[in-house]
Each structure stands twice: as structure tokens, then as C-alpha cells.
Amino acid sequence: ALLQDPLQLARHPDLDVVIEAMGGTTDARCAVLEAIAHGKHVVTANKALLAVHGEEIFAAARARGVSVGFEAAVAVSIPIVKALREGLVANRIEWLAGIVNGTSNYVLTRMGAAGCSFSQALAEAQALGYAEADPALDVGGEDSAHKLALLAAMAFGGPPRLDTVHVEGITGVQPQDFLHARRLGYAVKLLAVAQTRADGALQLRVHPALVPRQSLLAQVDGRMNGIMVKGDAAGVTLYCGAGAGASETASAVVADLVDLARALRGSGRGPSVPALGFATDTVPPAVSPIGDLRARHYLRVPLAQADAGARVIDALAGQGVRAERGAQTRDTLVLLTDEVAESHVAAAAAALPAMAGTMAPVVRLRVEPLA
Numbered sequence: 001a002l003l004q005d006p007l008q009l010a011r012h013p014d015l016d017v018v019i020e021a022m023g024g025t026t027d028a029r030c031a032v033l034e035a036i037a038h039g040k041h042v043v044t045a046n047k048a049l050l051a052v053h054g055e056e057i058f059a060a061a062r063a064r065g066v067s068v069g070f071e072a073a074v075a076v077s078i079p080i081v082k083a084l085r086e087g088l089v090a091n092r093i094e095w096l097a098g099i100v101n102g103t104s105n106y107v108l109t110r111m112g113a114a115g116c117s118f119s120q121a122l123a124e125a126q127a128l129g130y131a132e133a134d135p136a137l138d139v140g141g142e143d144s145a146h147k148l149a150l151l152a153a154m155a156f157g158g159p160p161r162l163d164t165v166h167v168e169g170i171t172g173v174q175p176q177d178f179l180h181a182r183r184l185g186y187a188v189k190l191l192a193v194a195q196t197r198a199d200g201a202l203q204l205r206v207h208p209a210l211v212p213r214q215s216l217l218a219q220v221d222g223r224m225n226g227i228m229v230k231g232d233a234a235g236v237t238l239y240c241g242a243g244a245g246a247s248e249t250a251s252a253v254v255a256d257l258v259d260l261a262r263a264l265r266g267s268g269r270g271p272s273v274p275a276l277g278f279a280t281d282t283v284p285p286a287v288s289p290i291g292d293l294r295a296r297h298y299l300r301v302p303l304a305q306a307d308a309g310a311r312v313i314d315a316l317a318g319q320g321v322r323a324e325r326g327a328q329t330r331d332t333l334v335l336l337t338d339e340v341a342e343s344h345v346a347a348a349a350a351a352l353p354a355m356a357g358t359m360a361p362v363v364r365l366r367v368e369p370l371a
Helices: 006-011 027-037 047-064 080-087 102-114 118-127 142-156 175-184 246-267 308-318 342-354
Strands: 017-020 041-044 093-099 186-196 202-212 224-231 235-242 294-302 323-328 332-337 363-367
Touching (some): 017 027, 027 041, 041 047, 041 246, 093 142, 175 363, 294 308, 294 342, 308 323, 308 332, 308 342
Parallel strands (some): 017 041, 202 363
Antiparallel strands (some): 186 202, 294 332
16 A cells, blocks of 8 residues: 555554655654654664664664664665674774765766866766765765764764764865876775774764775775775775665665564564664763874965975974975975874965965865775
């Protein structure tokens, strides 16, 4: 029967499982919570819903003794939820870094390979069906942030904490940045990174970054997704596959259904502990702000005067930002810095356009060693 009201479906007495594929965070939240309240297991592909309301939803599921499956919510065809929940359960996760948005990865891949502009690459992605009519969530980084919040919760404990993720999109990256990055031995990727510091605090960030061209993630191109995970026992593992698509999403949804069916059949009544993917009742690590990050940086400084390059390097050094490598053309200075505190390099880069002989905008990208 076709029902017009999703709440009728959530309350239907003959159903054991509700699959939520409506999207959004309002009606979907009501339908999922209603299904849980009526003792039904839920399978969802809705990363935004879980990133925003995951703590409420998983707590309700635990209290009611039902499962919430969400393999399709993160990287679709890649079984990363199962990998973190089962395959790497013996590990203390040190960091994970992923390309988790196929639209942005396709755009960056085309900009790097063909030298086209951001708008040209995006239009191509839309024509091929790889990008939405309104791609703001994808190219702005928010979609990757939703997925990172879920990945971090599974890897490090606690509920999803979307509000602690630092987010930058790819709209400021230009074709010339790919040329400079290639000469320096790097590729440009939009990364979602969760990393523990020496003091145990967790950094959560989404931003375009330079990654070594010989690294595994640098080879993940087009609409593909890839996630690297570093565990203390397993070392570095890579998970790669299609990050979007109807059949790919269906594959992940059916995988959750099969897992649930096996659990129900084995117990006779369903799992005694809901397979939630992560526990909302664990004490999560503290989150370190982006200003505390120490990293190397790529800087591209437009020059109005060729002799301004030396002054830029001196000004950066005066702010504690030392150039490790550099190259200059008549109108552009490109630098790779030593590892430096984020707050220092951000302040120094922001001050450069005010210098005589320089122009805005200064492009700053972090360098991720992935090791």
C-alpha cells in the first residue's frame, strides 16, 4: 500500500524496519523518532540527519532496544562503518583522513587534469549528474563535515559533534594552484580529517589541502571517495569506492538490512545491544580548536611588483613563519612553509595584501603528510 504520511509508516504494526530515504533534518527526524518509539529498527542514508540529531536518535534507539543502520550515510559504497565498528575494533585510532564528497573530488580532479576553472568543472559535474543543481553543501564543505562528524564519533567515541568541525570549501582554489602543487610534488584534495593530538584532544576539520602525489589518497580521482585510517595496531588502511549513486546507495542500505536480519534470526527477537555504530554514552575526547593546529602551509601571493617577493618572505619570518621552499614569477610568489601554528600563519597571510607591492587574495592551503 502507498501511504501519504510517513508517520503512518513509522507506526505501522506489520513492519519491523523503516528505511528513511527522504532526506532533510526535520520531517526525517520526526519519522525516525516515531519509528524508534514504536519499536522499529531504522536504516538511513541521511548523514545530515545523524550529524545534527544523531545524539537524540541514537539515545532513543538505545533506550528502546532497536538498531539504527547508517552505512549508506558515509561514503556510500565503502563499508567504512563496518570497518570501524568491527574490523578495527582492536585499535586505538590515531587519525583518519578522507575524500568523502564525490562532487568536490570530481571538480578538483578536472581542474587539475584539464586546467579548467572551478565554474567550468562544476558545470561539467552537473551535466554528468555528479553535482546537484544547488551544489553549495558539497563545494562548501558542509556535506563532508556531516560525514566527518559521524566518522569521528565511531572512531573516537561520543555523539556526533558537527558544531566542532572547522569547515572550508573549494571555491577559492584556482587552476594555477594545481600547477604549483604538481611542481612541488603534491595533489590538491578536499579532505575531512579527524586527528588526536599528543594531549589526547581531537581536531576535526574539512578543507582543501596539498597531499603528497605518491600517497594513496592522491590517486583517488573523479567522483570516487577514499578514507585512510591509522590505527595503533593495524597501521594505515585505505578504503576506496564510489561515494554516490543510486545502486551504490542501495548496496549499503541492503547490507544494513542483511546485518539486521542476521541479528534478528540469531537472537530470535533482535540484538540485545543495538548495533548503533558508536556509543553516545561514552566520554568523548576534548576538541582542539583549529588555531592550535601545527602544519606546513602552501601560500600563493599575487605580486604587483616583482621586488615585493623578498619583502613578503621577510614579513612572514617576522611573524614566525619561515619559508621552506619557494618560487617566484613576475607576478606570483609561491611558498611552502615550515610547520607552524595555524594562528600564526593565518594572521601573517591575512596581513600580506596590505603590504606595498602585493595584492589580494592570498591563497593558503594546508599540507597534509598523511603519515
